[in-house]
Structure formats: C-alpha cells, structure tokens
Amino acid sequence: MPEHKVGTQEEFEAARAELLAEEKALTRRNDELTRKRKELPWVPVEKDYRFETEGGTRSLANLFDGRSQLLVYHFMFGPPYEAGCTVCSSIADTLSPNVVHLKARDVTLICSSRAPLDKLLAYRERMGWSFDWVSTAGSDFHRDLGFLNTEDELRPFLEGDIPPTVSQMAALSGTDVLGYVTEGPGLSAYALSDGTVYRTYVTTARGLEPAMAYYGLLDRTPMGRHEEGEQMYWLRRHDEYGET
Numbered sequence: 001m002p003e004h005k006v007g008t009q010e011e012f013e014a015a016r017a018e019l020l021a022e023e024k025a026l027t028r029r030n031d032e033l034t035r036k037r038k039e040l041p042w043v044p045v046e047k048d049y050r051f052e053t054e055g056g057t058r059s060l061a062n063l064f065d066g067r068s069q070l071l072v073y074h075f076m077f078g079p080p081y082e083a084g085c086t087v088c089s090s091i092a093d094t095l096s097p098n099v100v101h102l103k104a105r106d107v108t109l110i111c112s113s114r115a116p117l118d119k120l121l122a123y124r125e126r127m128g129w130s131f132d133w134v135s136t137a138g139s140d141f142h143r144d145l146g147f148l149n150t151e152d153e154l155r156p157f158l159e160g161d162i163p164p165t166v167s168q169m170a171a172l173s174g175t176d177v178l179g180y181v182t183e184g185p186g187l188s189a190y191a192l193s194d195g196t197v198y199r200t201y202v203t204t205a206r207g208l209e210p211a212m213a214y215y216g217l218l219d220r221t222p223m224g225r226h227e228e229g230e231q232m233y234w235l236r237r238h239d240e241y242g243e244t
Contacts (some may be wrong), residue, residue, distance in 0.1 A: 002223070004147070042191060042198035049141045051134040052117045060141075063134065064192045069107040073211070074147045074186040075133070077113035077120060081183075082174025084123050088185055089237045091211045096129040096134065114137055114148070127237070145202055147184040154181055165233045172236075187211070 007015075010068055049060045064070050073095055076085035084092075095109060102109050110132045117135040124133055142148040151158075162177055170180035187208060189201040207217055218225050227234070 004222070017034075019020050037201060040201060041109075043200050045190070047140070047144065049139045050137055051112070051138040051139070051141075053132065053134045054117075054121070057137065058134075059197075061192060062191070063108065063110060063132075064190075064197075065108045065132075066114040067103070067106045067108045068192050069105075069133070070190040070192070071102065071107060071109040072188045072190070073109070073111045074142055074145065074184070074188065075113045075186050076173075076180075076183040077115045077123070078175065078183045079115050079181055080175045080179040081115055081119075082128075083237075084120075084173065085183070085185070086169055086172050086233075086235055086237055087126060087229040090214065090235055091185075091208060091239055092127065092129055094171065094211050094213045098129050099131050110134060112141065114142060126239070142186075145186060145188055145206070147186045151178060151182075151184055153176075154178065155183065164231045168232050219234050 045060060051058050051060070051063065053063075060070075063072075072091050073088075073091065075088045075092065077088070077116060083089075092111065095111070099109050111120075112134050114136050117133075120133045120135060124131075136142055158181075159180060166181065167177055170177045173180055184204060185208060186202060186204040191198045215225065
C-alpha cells in the first residue's frame with residue numbers, strides 16, 4: 001500500500017464535502033449529456049444486414065424481438081479467435097444480468113460477433129451468460145460502424161512497437177496480434193418505428209466504461225485502478241483468476 005496523507009475525521013469531512021460538490025456537478029453534467037444523447041438525429045439503416053441466430057437467419061429488425069429499442073454490444077470475437085476477448089468478456093459479465101431489466105423498459109440487448117455462431121454459443125455456455133448472441137454471417141455490420149479494420153489500415157500500428165498488453169490479449173484469445181486488432185469493441189443503439197430501423201447512438205473505447213462495472217468500483221477504493229506502469233493487463237475471464 002503506498003504512503004498517503006493521514007488526517008483527522010474533521011479534515012476528512014471537510015475534504016469530502018468539497019469532493020461531493022464536484023461529484024454532484026459531474027452528475028448534473030452527465031444528466032445534460034444524456035439529454036443531448038437522446039436528441040441525436042436518428043439515421044435510417046438502409047442496408048439489409050443479415051445475422052445468424054439460434055432461430056435461423058434474421059434481419060436487423062427481427063433482432064428487436066418484439067420491442068422498440070435495441071442495444072448491440074459488438075463483442076471482439078473474430079473468426080480466428082479461440083476464445084472471446086478478455087475485456088469484452090468482462091463487459092459481458094455486466095451485460096448478462098441486466099438483460100431482464102432492460103426488457104422491462106422495452107429494450108432488447110444482444111451481442112454481435114464475426115465468429116461462427118457455434119463457436120459463440122459454446123463460449124457463452126462456458127461463461128454462463130444468458131443474452132442472445134448473433135454472428136454477422138459475413139455482413140458489413142461491424143465494418144460499417146468502424147469496428148472492423150483491414151490489414152492495410154492497421155499497417156502503421158503493426159509496423160510499430162506493439163504494446164505488451166495487445167500481444168497478451170491476442171494470446172489469451174488464441175490468435176495473433178493482427179487477428180486480434182482486426183476486431184474492435186463497440187456499442188450501438190437502434191429504434192424500430194413504423195417498420196423502419198434507425199441507428200440512434202454508437203460509442204467505443206472509454207465510452208464503454210459504464211458497462212465495465214469493476215472500474216467504477218475500483219475508482220472508489222484507496223488505490224483506484226492502480227494500473228500505472230503495469231506492462232501486462234491484470235484482467236482475466238471470470239473463470240481464469242488464480243490460474244498460473
């Protein structure tokens with residue numbers, strides 16, 4: 001445990017009151033951003049995307065499953081992967097138990113990946129998740145949203161110094177660096193109105209942190225995320241902690 005300032009209860013309460021004021025301001029700012037997010041223009045989805053599901057081949061509209069809103073988590077699990085991305089797997093741990101609550105608010109949540117459906121479903125069983133998972137079946141769904149990169153686009157990155165964490169995550173997924181970084185994570189949202197599907201929101205990178213519940217909790221511990229200077233990423237799939 002690193003050295004830290006030690007004070008009295010009175011000093012703590014005074015500092016905590018100042019911090020609380022800033023936390024409340026941040027909450028109000030987040031409420032404002034939520035309002036602006038809801039006001040984004042809806043874009044009609046004109047391409048006829050097709051997905052392989054447990055119930056057969058379906059269109060994007062079919063994935064709403066009778067509801068008017070759809071959230072899709074673009075899970076990094078490419079065709080050469082032997083296991084889903086470790087980070088995406090940690091996000092799925094948060095998504096799965098929330099499916100039932102989202103359904104209660106007219107929202108269907110699914111995951112989408114490019115790997116074959118049988119591989120996705122086998123991994124879902126291993127992890128114990130309950131959400132529906134679809135394969136993009138060779139469509140441009142992930143590509144059109146910026147969650148799929150070509151080797152040419154990645155060349156500057158591949159010819160540079162590959163961060164150890166990238167090599168580590170690739171190995172944990174049973175693929176090489178190119179196979180790993182070809183995929184990208186993301187979250188996209190859709191509305192179904194009068195038979196038309198609209199894209200309403202897309203995010204990636206740190207925009208996905210609300211689905212990484214452990215970070216919000218770590219941010220409130222004495223040492224926080226404590227990742228500074230670490231060469232290898234600490235995160236593992238939930239059934240891999242303790243393994244050597």
